[in-house]
Amino acid sequence: MATDGIEAASPPSQHFSQPRHFYVAVDRLQFKMETLVDLLGLAGTRTCLPIVVCCSSRDELDAVCYAVSNLPYISSSSLYSDQAEAERAVILEKFRQATTVWSQKVTEPSGGDTDIEKDEYKLHMIVVTDACLPLVASGESPISARLLINYALPTKKEIYMRRLSTCLAADGIVINMVVGGEVVTLKAIEESSNLIIAEMPIHISEML
Template structure:
């Protein structure tokens, strides 16, 4: 029986101590890179854990690293999210008349930036005068912008990245994020659409678990529409078994032990 919850395939990796998680993470990602080109998120409970993971991955070759933590300004967070979406390659085959996922992600980013600029300009200009005949009101224009943004986001979600790769250099894309930062991400730039989430630290609550999964994979309906495997891996240290079992009970199916051949998680 596969460990599935709302379209997700779930696994756990046992580690001897909390300190051993870093070594295990690097070994796991290197094993996956042998057979696949990766794009994934690593969820951490603290800024210290984020810094440790980033330092460990930066010392290895083959990883493009993006970082999200609570000390970043919102415009820096938005820039990181947009760069992640742009670095995800579209599916190999694109049907005639459909835009590649990367193009949709770029369009979504441009619309998000335009919306931010328009809001700033509107705030600086003060009350909006009455619209001239046959001219759209500010409210109508906002509705049009929101509709266009929703359409672009839906297209990107429907296309899905599959086992997306980092951009042209062929290195794996790894997003390392803290829970504090995930809590305030702009909704119009979510979900990220990454195929793999590593729970480096166990989520502290059901809300934290839901927030991590929602940011990476989207809602259950969005996950159902996306092609390709969507995988969650939990790191469980020896002293965390009870907490892990408590989180496992929040899922509709058990979490499976990691297979010997790691890339099998995507088959």
């Protein structure tokens, strides 16, 4: 993924009434993590941005968490299967608070940030596998991230739609990371879900 010449966005993001779906093609699997870090760097131009990164396995989740652990502009947490319920609840509540802060920053004039803790200026990110998505049917609330990154592309439409319904705000953005033959899977999801999944624009930071 080429990021040269991409400028940080200064105007506030424009809001739409429904999610927008994009994909970014990764030439080779070994470049996938580097591409994710590049994406997060672009997202880092927007302070407090709430992000969810969806993975396919615990190993993939651990690899993503390790890759972002030293990035100074990200505050990240993860949801995994053997996690204590109390810890999970704290992570989800903290993230929901971050989405509230983000919404206030989008709608309020700049200059009112004096009461926001320094850590809240960072991107707020949850890394999760499909097995640990918010359990809406069990009473957990959706977490309404501004940006959903499908680090692992779902193989089924149902999984794709569940990620949307449990993780993404109504006017959020989805970025699907696609490697090689996954283009066929992406097109199948697009057609069966009646979605338009466009190539990610160079100036994606202006849309966040």
